[in-house]
Amino acid sequence: MARRRAPIAMKRKLFLLSLFYFVQGMPYGFQLVALPVYLRSQGMSLASIGLASTLSLPWLLKILWGPAVDRYGSRRFGRRRSWILPLQACLALACLAAAAAQPTDSFLLMVALVLVMNACAATMDVAVDGLAVDLLRQRELGYGNIAQVVGYKLGILTGGGLLVWASAWIGWQGLFLAMGGLVLIVLAIALAMPERAKNDTSEDSDNAPAVSSFKEIFANLRAAMALPGNLWLLIFIGSYKIGESIADTMFKPFLFDAGFSAQQIGLWIGTWGTLFSLTGSFFGGVIASRRGILPALSLFAVLRAAAVGGEWWLSLVDVSVAKVIAVTAAEQFFGGALTTALFAFMMSRVDRRIGATHYTLLATVEVFGKLLAASLSGFLVDATSYSTTFALATFLAVAFLGLLWPIWRSAVHYQPMASYGEGP
Numbered sequence: 001m002a003r004r005r006a007p008i009a010m011k012r013k014l015f016l017l018s019l020f021y022f023v024q025g026m027p028y029g030f031q032l033v034a035l036p037v038y039l040r041s042q043g044m045s046l047a048s049i050g051l052a053s054t055l056s057l058p059w060l061l062k063i064l065w066g067p068a069v070d071r072y073g074s075r076r077f078g079r080r081r082s083w084i085l086p087l088q089a090c091l092a093l094a095c096l097a098a099a100a101a102q103p104t105d106s107f108l109l110m111v112a113l114v115l116v117m118n119a120c121a122a123t124m125d126v127a128v129d130g131l132a133v134d135l136l137r138q139r140e141l142g143y144g145n146i147a148q149v150v151g152y153k154l155g156i157l158t159g160g161g162l163l164v165w166a167s168a169w170i171g172w173q174g175l176f177l178a179m180g181g182l183v184l185i186v187l188a189i190a191l192a193m194p195e196r197a198k199n200d201t202s203e204d205s206d207n208a209p210a211v212s213s214f215k216e217i218f219a220n221l222r223a224a225m226a227l228p229g230n231l232w233l234l235i236f237i238g239s240y241k242i243g244e245s246i247a248d249t250m251f252k253p254f255l256f257d258a259g260f261s262a263q264q265i266g267l268w269i270g271t272w273g274t275l276f277s278l279t280g281s282f283f284g285g286v287i288a289s290r291r292g293i294l295p296a297l298s299l300f301a302v303l304r305a306a307a308v309g310g311e312w313w314l315s316l317v318d319v320s321v322a323k324v325i326a327v328t329a330a331e332q333f334f335g336g337a338l339t340t341a342l343f344a345f346m347m348s349r350v351d352r353r354i355g356a357t358h359y360t361l362l363a364t365v366e367v368f369g370k371l372l373a374a375s376l377s378g379f380l381v382d383a384t385s386y387s388t389t390f391a392l393a394t395f396l397a398v399a400f401l402g403l404l405w406p407i408w409r410s411a412v413h414y415q416p417m418a419s420y421g422e423g424p
Contacts, residue, residue, distance in 0.1 A: 013140070013147075015147075017128065017135075017144060017148065017151065018147035018148075020128040020131070020186070020190070022154055022155040022158070023121075023124070024125050025151065025152040025153065025156045026121075026158055026159030026179055026182065026183070027118055028121060028156055029156035029157065029160030029161065030114075030179070031114060031118060032156065034175070055114050055115050055118055058115070058119040058121075059367075062122040062126050063360050063361055066126045066360040067356075069126045070217050070354045070357045071214055078194065079134070079195070080127045080128070080130050080356075081194075084190065085190055087123055087124040087127070088120075088187040088190065089187060090120045091120040091124070091180075092180045092184045092187065094113050094117045098114070099173045099176035100173075101113060126356045132144050132148065132355075133355030133356075133358075135195075140289065141288065141348055142284075142285040142286065142344050143286070145285050145288070145343040145347065146282050146285030146286070149285070149343060153281065159179060163175045166178070221358060221361070228410060232403065233349060234365055236407050237342070237362055238369035239369055239396075240338070240342055240400055241369055241370045242397075242400070243308055243373075243392075243395070243397030243398075244335055245369075245374045246373050246377045246392065246393040247389075247390055247397075248331070248374075249373075250378065250386060252265055254311075254390075255268075257386075258319045260324070272325070272328065272329070273329070276329045277333065277336035280335065280340075282340075283336075284300055284337030284338065293341060293344050293348055294345070294407070294408060294411060296341040296344075300341055301338055302401060303334040304334040304335055304337075305400070305401060306334075307330040307333075308394050309394040309397075310326075310327035310330055310331060311327055311331065311390050311393070312387065312393070314390075315390050342366075346366070377389065
């Protein structure tokens with residue numbers, strides 16, 4: 001009977017996680033895509049719009065309060081739900097307050113509300129990552145990170161795309177009301193679903209209890225990071241997107257300079273590219289769960305490097321619509337697949353006792369590597385050319401494959417401080 005119930009239990013976990021990641025993706029999608037348009041439509045200056053980009057700071061600083069998410073929590077109510085549900089309520093209230101605010105009359109109020117949205121979503125991300133680490137078995141990590149990557153991307157598409165498109169009919173006030181309503185719907189579902197199903201025996205009976213002090217959190221973190229192979233792990237995580245980020249950041253300006261319109265670029269990359277990325281993320285999680293995380297990671301790293309090379313190839317030949325679509329589809333698909341496999345790998349190396357803190361630290365390293373590469377890409381093109389920059393990006397993507405060897409070697413001897421239960 002336990003084996004028959006296991007798939008249902010896994011579907012329940014994935015459903016809950018995907019809803020949580022979807023909710024926290026919406027504010028970032030609004031911040032990234034919709035907010036500049038929103039502020040400009042209300043007559044805000046370009047200087048004000050530029051400064052508004054700093055509102056995403058909580059996503060970079062969340063590691064600072066990540067330990068608090070591990071330290072505090074009610075075992076009776078749910079270690080992670082103790083954070084997730086109040087944060088969802090706060091996010092919904094901020095959306096509803098934004099619907100009533102008029103940025104031309106109270107710009108600082110609107111800025112403060114968007115900052116609150118990002119702070120709630122970023123902190124929720126820490127708690128939801130911790131929940132995923134707590135709930136998922138080793139063999140479920142691939143599927144679990146489908147919920148993470150696809151759910152989050154769908155949230156970004158909703159908050160930064162669909163609701164902005166619908167604002168032509170519902171207005172900006174309706175956009176915020178719709179966002180707040182979606183958060184409340186997820187909150188109602190989460191309230192009706194306990195953190196762990198009664199028949200879920202995938203973990204020990206202590207349900208990975210919260211540690212007793214911050215001193216214990218940092219001691220566990222130091223011990224986890226001192227395990228053999230963790231230096232290679234950090235280098236691996238921090239560098240896996242460097243080549244891809246350099247190429248992707250400059251690919252859209254390259255297409256524009258090649259004579260394509262903004263509408264064409266938006267359709268190929270913003271719409272079709274996103275669909276291929278979502279499909280790749282799903283495919284990557286399935287392969288990681290069925291064939292193993294490291295084999296999936298290795299396969300998609302090779303294919304991703306070839307796809308990045310496709311962008312270099314485009315800079316050397318006569319560019320056509322068919323070539324651009326083919327390269328975009330390949331790069332987005334294999335990039336999405338690699339991301340899901342990488343996140344599953346990160347989660348497999350986390351100490352569950354401090355899952356929120358440990359995973360957030362690894363995720364911060366991953367984000368830093370991408371941001372650093374993207375920020376330097378424009379300087380590289382100015383100093384050289386598109387072709388040379390894409391060649392460097394391809395070289396870095398290929399060179400990254402050399403890190404697979406020490407990662408495979410360290411995995412053979414790796415024993416996490418608190419391993420994943422396999423359950424029945």
